[in-house]
Amino acid sequence: MNICSLHPKDKSVSAISVFKGSEGQTTAIQILADQTLKEHITKTPALLICVTGQAVFENEEGMKETLLPGDQIHIAPMVKHWVKGIVDSQLILIK
Numbered sequence: 629m630n631i632c633s634l635h636p637k638d639k640s641v642s643a644i645s646v647f648k649g650s651e652g653q654t655t656a657i658q659i660l661a662d663q664t665l666k667e668h669i670t671k672t673p674a675l676l677i678c679v680t681g682q683a684v685f686e687n688e689e690g691m692k693e694t695l696l697p698g699d700q701i702h703i704a705p706m707v708k709h710w711v712k713g714i715v716d717s718q719l720i721l722i723k
Contacts, residue, residue, distance in 0.1 A: 681717025
């Protein structure tokens with residue numbers, strides 16, 4: 629199954645759990661162009677990987693990184709962050 633087919637095509641931001649293990653989980657995230665995954669925090673360290681598209685990750689500490697296909701970013705726990713889709717984007721979150 630392709631992760632792009634997991635999400636409704638018309639939903640601007642979508643997060644669907646694709647795997648839950650005994651120590652963590654993996655989530656497929658869709659962010660359409662000019663849409664934002666609102667600010668939030670994670671209690672555990674996480675890894676965000678861009679699969680398709682282009683997105684910008686930002687956090688409250690001033691970090692701002694553009695993610696292209698294949699790019700990854702480590703997300704620190706207890707730091708407010710958000711992600712904006714520049715174009716329609718598919719990402720994988722592992723934590």
